[in-house]
Amino acid sequence: MTVSVSPPDTAIGRSVPELWKTRRDKIRFQWSSVLLLSPALGLLVILFLIPIGYAFYLGFTNLTLVGPTAVRWGWTGTQNLTRLASDTTFTSSLWVTLFFVVGSIIGVVAMGYWLSSLLLRAQAWVRVLVGGIVVIAWMMPAISAGMTWYASTTASGAFGTLTGHPQADFLANQPLLIVTLANVWSQTGFAMLVIGAALRNIPSEILEAASVENASSWQRFRMVVLPLLRPTFTAVVLIVALLSLANFSLIYVMTQGGPGNATDILPLYSYQQAFQFNNLAYGALIGNVMVIIASIFGVLYVRVASRGAS
């Protein structure tokens, strides 16, 4: 005896297999939504796509701030690109930027994790005092942070006086290191707050279970805390990378890219080419390189953030 299984009819009169043709595990698209989204799309195009597209166009012209090409300027094709490829200052600026950004990431994440895990264990008044100091350092505008670090690391500054060498000029001897430290100092508060909030959300039962199974403190960090904090760490790393890459004002106040080109990160070099050497087009091209690097980090951040949401 054969039993034929017929699909049951639904309320609207269509059989189930017909409804199955509509995929429900994918985002469906309706053309009418374009009309409703068009105001936001218009804003994006006017405020975002057109300026960036114009900046990319400017990078391939011979526009200058003064002189004949300030008025009669035009498309020069790959001329700026070949100049960029043979520009040793640009290459050194890339390395300086890499050191600054990677150093800041390592410093900020390490200090943020260390401080927040110590804060969880410390006495209440120490927690309020030290947490407050670190957060004030974070809230300070980049200009003020740059001025305080300039005053503290030059000759007869706070660090020299406190270590007993008042005439030591740390900023002149190790400019890139000092500038990176200043950036770490001014961003650690952010990492401390975010990582601290994530640490407090780890259920203590899990850590207790690990202790019961005789895990060392390193094993507890490696096997329990790190996997649970991975999304937080990733977000902090990407945000700090973007903030450091664009931290023009701190370095401009402290060293203006000098001495020589020792602290000349990409935004500073772009500014110098555009407004000090008057090569607006070349400065725009360096800015475009920065936009490309930053958008790689940006895309990574959006992907990580949306993975956490789903």
Place this chain on the structure above:
Amino acid sequence: MTAEVVATLDTPFELDRPAANPEARRTTVRRSVASLLLLAFGVLFLAPMLWLVSASFDSKASWSVEWPHFTLTNFKQALAGPLLHALAKKMEVGIIDSRP
């Protein structure tokens, strides 16, 4: 019977005293070590701000960190200047604006 009752009454107090309980003593030591480390970091984070404070009270302020020639002129100027006036005006507008 009475001995048992005394024991159950005594145990919580014994546990509270750090010296009697190795677990509690370890926690106290850990808290103190964490606090001391944090205070050291706090000093490091505070050091760059020394100049910001000392120079604001200094009548002969320079880029170097030194004991200030004490004055309140800078604060008086900031409080009397257009900056605070603008802030006051702004708050006034904000308060009038936010009336229901």
